Amino acid sequence: MKIIDIDLTKRRVKLLDDSRLNQFLGGVSLATELFTKNCDPKVDPLSPENPIVFAIGPLTAAYPTAAKTVAMFKSPLNNELGESYAGGRLASAMRFSGYDGIIIRGKASHPVYIAIHDESITIKNAELLWNLRSVFSVGRILRDAEPQGPGRRSFIRTGRAGDRLIKYSYVNVDNYRHFGRLGLGTVFGSKNLKAIVVEGTRDITFPDMKAYKKAYKTIYNHLRDSDDMDKYHILGTSAGIQPMNAIGGLPTRNFSSGRFEFADNISGEYFAENLLLRKIACSQCPVGCIHVAYLRVPYKKEEYDVETTFVPYDYELLYAVGSNLGIEKASDVLRLIEITDRNGLDIITLGGILGWATDAFQQELISHKETMGVVFEYGSTMNYLTAIELLVQRENEFYRTLGEGLDACVKKYGGKDFAITIGGQTPAGYFTGPGSIIGHMIGQRHSHLCNAGYSYDQKHLGKELQYKDLVDSLIKEEQWRQVLNSLVVCLFARKVYNVSRSLESLNAIGLKITKEDLINLGQETYRKKNEWKIAAGQKMSVKRLADRLFSVESPHGYIKREFIQQAIDYYSELTAFPIE
Numbered sequence: 001m002k003i004i005d006i007d008l009t010k011r012r013v014k015l016l017d018d019s020r021l022n023q024f025l026g027g028v029s030l031a032t033e034l035f036t037k038n039c040d041p042k043v044d045p046l047s048p049e050n051p052i053v054f055a056i057g058p059l060t061a062a063y064p065t066a067a068k069t070v071a072m073f074k075s076p077l078n079n080e081l082g083e084s085y086a087g088g089r090l091a092s093a094m095r096f097s098g099y100d101g102i103i104i105r106g107k108a109s110h111p112v113y114i115a116i117h118d119e120s121i122t123i124k125n126a127e128l129l130w131n132l133r134s135v136f137s138v139g140r141i142l143r144d145a146e147p148q149g150p151g152r153r154s155f156i157r158t159g160r161a162g163d164r165l166i167k168y169s170y171v172n173v174d175n176y177r178h179f180g181r182l183g184l185g186t187v188f189g190s191k192n193l194k195a196i197v198v199e200g201t202r203d204i205t206f207p208d209m210k211a212y213k214k215a216y217k218t219i220y221n222h223l224r225d226s227d228d229m230d231k232y233h234i235l236g237t238s239a240g241i242q243p244m245n246a247i248g249g250l251p252t253r254n255f256s257s258g259r260f261e262f263a264d265n266i267s268g269e270y271f272a273e274n275l276l277l278r279k280i281a282c283s284q285c286p287v288g289c290i291h292v293a294y295l296r297v298p299y300k301k302e303e304y305d306v307e308t309t310f311v312p313y314d315y316e317l318l319y320a321v322g323s324n325l326g327i328e329k330a331s332d333v334l335r336l337i338e339i340t341d342r343n344g345l346d347i348i349t350l351g352g353i354l355g356w357a358t359d360a361f362q363q364e365l366i367s368h369k370e371t372m373g374v375v376f377e378y379g380s381t382m383n384y385l386t387a388i389e390l391l392v393q394r395e396n397e398f399y400r401t402l403g404e405g406l407d408a409c410v411k412k413y414g415g416k417d418f419a420i421t422i423g424g425q426t427p428a429g430y431f432t433g434p435g436s437i438i439g440h441m442i443g444q445r446h447s448h449l450c451n452a453g454y455s456y457d458q459k460h461l462g463k464e465l466q467y468k469d470l471v472d473s474l475i476k477e478e479q480w481r482q483v484l485n486s487l488v489v490c491l492f493a494r495k496v497y498n499v500s501r502s503l504e505s506l507n508a509i510g511l512k513i514t515k516e517d518l519i520n521l522g523q524e525t526y527r528k529k530n531e532w533k534i535a536a537g538q539k540m541s542v543k544r545l546a547d548r549l550f551s552v553e554s555p556h557g558y559i560k561r562e563f564i565q566q567a568i569d570y571y572s573e574l575t576a577f578p579i580e
């Protein structure tokens, strides 16, 4: 394995070539090894001692949809293990530049960016990029500033939110993909790191090209022909808005309902018919699930003087600043996505915080004095736009607190009963039943993608859930996902990369690995991450869950707090994970 090790404090770059790391295969397994060896679990996430690790996998750039990069860091949002994935061109640029991983430590004395062009690795001045209004301008400037060779290039950077240490800042990857959750952009900001440019010009070959081409074709054909990928290509993940609303699982107005009366207006179908501009794809992906809409907003006061921008949309975004804020019009949702994206904020966290603030305002826990005159009201796009601007400006104590995350808001202003946060982060847009809550709780990064608890709920609609079966199933699923995330394939293609096709893909490029090896790798990575999380002092807490989650009807009826507690107790018995 070839790893770049960069110390920003010392402005030192080291190259490691360590075959002992080969046993970790790549991706999350490699990142876990590098991160846990280099990060004291008790470290302050905003200190120079918090390292950032990026890793790609053995299939990267070799097979379709093997297009993701994993980032690992300690999260400044919830003080837990931070793990985030992004597509775009980063993974292939790393592969073609010859590196399996990157470690970044320390803190630069002034804003910098890192430029990697094959073996040339330099730390450059980024003072002029700091605090620019748009993350997209940062990308444009870097594209002009960096030499353009024949290689694959990727530009990852933070927005103003990261520069200002808002705790849920993202890292933008090649405009339309993101390391979205748990505040990687904030950790960048704490290191005075604005961006990383990676360009690679190398080629990749394998010992048996015939076997490789055969295995490639198998994967490609499944991606092209199987029904599993159709929805991602045709409508994108926003295809889920209408079905989720139909079963009553679409979080609406800060989870006060699972049904949104304007769901049709913000559905994938509506966007496709009226606003879709184009579909694009991560490197080496024939699916192209990234849907981009056009947004026309008045530019000046004169009639017909409009500015057109391109805004990506998907299910989570349409929930977070759509149904969850009661926004009725698709173009208004796009305006909220655009401002969030431009500033570099994690939109799911932002949507949860604005939802809480709206309820807190209506229940008079906060007033005009705190909000600087902004009326927090469901459906009010213009007011939310103003609030986001004030939040990014960190304009007063209230907006600074909003920038600290939902738990900090509750601590200062109250409103725990309607603060929808699980494991210190606002959940994804699935209020499907107990599985969605337990999945977020025990998921190692508190993401719906950890173990798909929401999917378990949907598969068992109309049936009585058994907490042991549910927990067993979620653990098994998450352990297998450690394997997929070590390869690192897109989880949308998880059915295509089943055990046998994953093995065929690995064997065809010369990695002689058995099914048992893969299973062990998944279990061991899972165990090691839990061990680090426990050492960091993390605990699961059912009592911290908002009452609202138990007082609104889900597709499985009213969720019982005791059921969640039983499941968490059982999980703790199996894994020794502590409970609060």
Ligand code: SF4
Pocket (backbone or CB within 6 Å): 065, 066, 067, 087, 088, 232, 280, 281, 282, 285, 286, 287, 288, 289, 290, 490, 491, 492, 493
């Ligand atoms: S399916 Fe979508 S997210 Fe996954 S690799 Fe392809 S374009 Fe990227």
